[in-house]
Amino acid sequence: MRQGDNRVQDSNKIVAIDEPERNLHPSIVAPFINALILARPDIGYIFASHDVNLISGGHINTLVHVRDSQVISLDPETRKFDAEVVVDFEAIDEGLRRDLLGARQKLLFVEGTPNSIDYRIYNVLFPDWKVTPKGGAQEVIEAVKSLRKNNQLHWIEAKGLIDRDGRPDPEVQALEADGIHALLCPTxxxxxxxxxxxxxxxxxxxxxxxxxxxxxxxxxxxxxxxxxxxxxxxxxxxxxxxxxxxxxxxxxKVSVANVRQLSSPAITFALGQILTxxxxxxxxxxxxxxxxxxxxxxxxxxxxxxxxxxxxxxxxxxxxxxxxxxxxxxxxxxxxxxxxxxxxxxxxxxxxxx
Known part of the structure; x- marks a missing residue:
């Protein structure tokens, strides 16, 4: 450290920090790292981490997903990395980012919670998939569609599994085209x-x-x-x-034209007949x-x-x-x-x- 200067690193340098979460309490990891980055914008940082909270909550300019590495020589040790830059990471919903960061290459969204029947069954029956409960069927559908439309995430195979809930065959087939599957029994x-x-x-x-x-x-x-x-x-x-x-x-569905004209599509159904x-x-x-x-x-x-x-x-x-x-x-x-x-x-x- 130079006299009169509280900096321990010169400007225009790179600081690499490996797994900062291992030596910090989980509650302060992301805030501390963000404060560090903001305090020294004149240097660059490279963080290697498995901490979902740090990655999801940090001020990240570039996210590189490292899937695997292979040693190709020992003297000196040289590795070949299977990695990819995730370009549109910030465009993904925060909840999905947390699901994605802990994911294997196969991510299965299901209804319910970690204590629900769905999760307890599917987590065992689909061992090759990371089973992630999302609440209701609509949340499952939105999660799958959001990830599948992001071309930068082609290394993730996202699918959904929902109750059939009386859906007719045409609707089930349309959902399957988007990677959302329905049970062959009602629930x-x-x-x-x-x-x-x-x-x-x-x-x-x-x-x-x-x-x-x-x-x-x-x-x-x-x-x-x-x-x-x-x-x-x-x-x-x-x-x-x-x-x-x-x-x-x-x-x-209500269309843009309906809103502009302050009108809504006529929705009529014979409730008595349907119930009968x-x-x-x-x-x-x-x-x-x-x-x-x-x-x-x-x-x-x-x-x-x-x-x-x-x-x-x-x-x-x-x-x-x-x-x-x-x-x-x-x-x-x-x-x-x-x-x-x-x-x-x-x-x-x-x-x-x-």
């Missing part, structure tokens, strides 16, 4: 009560505690499904009708429901159907779900059966390119 809750999943749980319960054998537990589950389906028919019909009405509202049609569909299913196959087509989320099936088998809903979540993480016979059954109702994410 993620349905995956827990597919026939072979129920049978696997029944087998585990019998082996653990005896009592009713697998066949008896399955018969009890089937009887309870039919009874609870009929008792919940009004709620299920209302949900089907709501999905259809929301589809119609989504298609009736949904009632008829559910009544038909109730009449023919003699097995657990109905679970494949009926939305059971936010109904008592799943809980009642679990109780009929000899346990409560929480224990039933915990058994399923535990088994899908194991390589046992029951675990493999549950995983393979669920995968039949999930899209093949690795089929085709992004």
């Amino acid at each position: 993620s809750e349905n995956l827990l009560f597919l026939p072979k999943v129920v049978e696997a749980v029944a087998k585990l319960l019998f082996e653990a505690e005896g009592g009713l054998d697998v066949h008896a537990r399955m018969q009890s589950a089937k009887a309870e499904l039919r009874a609870s389906l009929c008792q919940s028919s009004a709620d299920i019909s209302a949900r089907l009708a709501t999905w259809r009405i929301n589809r119609m509202l989504a298609e009736a 049609e949904a009632d008829s569909e559910i009544a038909e299913l109730c009449a023919i429901a003699d097995g657990l196959e109905s679970i494949q087509t009926i939305p059971i989320k936010n109904t008592s159907i799943g809980s009642r099936i679990a109780v009929a088998m000899g346990c409560d809903a929480k224990r039933y779900k915990n058994i399923v979540f535990r088994q899908i993480g194991l390589t046992t016979e029951c675990g493999e059966t549950i995983k393979s059954t669920m995968l039949k109702f999930l899209p093949a994410l690795d089929a085709g390119s992004k």
Whole structure:
């Protein structure tokens, strides 16, 4: 340091700092680094970091994503880096930036939270993807589209997985073209009560505690499904009708011309007719429901159907779900059966390119 000068580095120099977050409290890393950069704008800084908060919250002019490196000689050590400059990083939504920075090359956005059924299932069934919950279906759709339209992020393969929620085939196909896939059953809750999943749980319960054998537990589950389906028919019909009405509202978009003319497109629908049609569909299913196959087509989320099936088998809903979540993480016979059954109702994410 020169006398009368508080600088430890001359102007027009480069300072390289490796992983500053390792020696600083997480709460002050980004503010400290930003203050440092602002205090000495006459020098350049290169930061190597794995800290999402630092990278996302820092005053960064250029972001280089280093994916891998390979040693090509030892004396002296020379490496070849697989790296790329991310040009449009600042144009990405802050929440997406945080998801992106911690991502593998495959990033799967799903509905829910880190504690939701969606995340707990998909995180196991899609081990090659970084599964990231985004809340609702619309947030998943927006996240995927935002990343896929950014050409500078071609090293990230972003896809989405959402509940089918009564979407018609044309809508599902249009979403798939944008990298958003829908389940082959109504909701993620349905995956827990597919026939072979129920049978696997029944087998585990019998082996653990005896009592009713697998066949008896399955018969009890089937009887309870039919009874609870009929008792919940009004709620299920209302949900089907709501999905259809929301589809119609989504298609009736307001245009720029509408706003300029202070007019809005006419949105009309026969609510009674839509509900009657949904009632008829559910009544038909109730009449023919003699097995657990109905679970494949009926939305059971936010109904008592799943809980009642679990109780009929000899346990409560929480224990039933915990058994399923535990088994899908194991390589046992029951675990493999549950995983393979669920995968039949999930899209093949690795089929085709992004």
